[in-house]
């Protein structure tokens with residue numbers, strides 16, 4: 001059986017080995033060293049690369065690894081990190097090429113962490129042969145798809161309202177999904193309330209918070225509906241710390257309102273637990289699929305057009 005290796009680079013670095021769509025053992029933490037006290041956002045890019053390489057060696061334990069998948073929170077194109085607001089030191093780093101050299105593995109696949117979550121959730125539910133999409137709700141909003149397609153897929157920044165007052169998205173864009181759903185945006189909107197207090201007050205009848213909870217669910221249904229209209233119906237999973245605020249019945253009702261064409265109906269939205277293990281599993285599976293298809297980069301037809 002072939003072995004694939006998954007790495008998650010987020011608040012910490014974690015790595016594990018996958019065979020037959022399952023982790024072969026526990027996921028190992030790969031600490032960074034230096035003056036930042038172990039914080040990844042304070043570690044230089046070179047130290048992050050060193051920690052990844054050490055983690056790869058630690059979990060591989062001398063086994064032949066067919067491909068390595070590395071999930072990072074940011075925009076990734078052709079193995080290069082174009083943007084990474086939470087790990088800005090990685091911006092512009094050609095992570096795939098650097099890790100190929102450092103790890104001695106020709107098949108390294110770098111992907112956005114939400115795509116890794118989608119692949120991991122698919123594998124954990126025996127759905128690797130289906131299209132699975134994930135909304136990852138935290139302080140920011142990620143969108144992942146399994147199997148991965150070429151392109152950027154910054155679904156958290158799709159426009160869900162034309163209200164010019166909706167300016168809370170971290171990217172600065174107006175009317176974005178993340179500007180309504182993201183934890184950071186919620187704190188900017190309700191300056192004196194944490195997200196859990198907003199939803200608790202909504203449950204106790206506070207009209208401002210109830211109206212916001214409706215908007216929150218409508219926005220997620222609108223973005224999900226846009227994905228269905230562009231990519232077809234299917235299964236959507238909602239993960240991340242803010243997923244606990246989802247009322248699946250309300251969300252599915254709003255989704256039904258927004259998707260009316262009969263060939264596009266029949267989608268399903270469910271809240272799913274997903275942690276670092278799921279992302280590591282998914283990163284390895286995505287790398288295995290990319291290696292199996294012989295795909296080194298997105299096919300030319302799937303590439304993002306260059307900005308003028």
Ligand SMILES: [Zn+2]
Nearest residue numbers: 157169171176
């Ligand atoms: Zn945005």
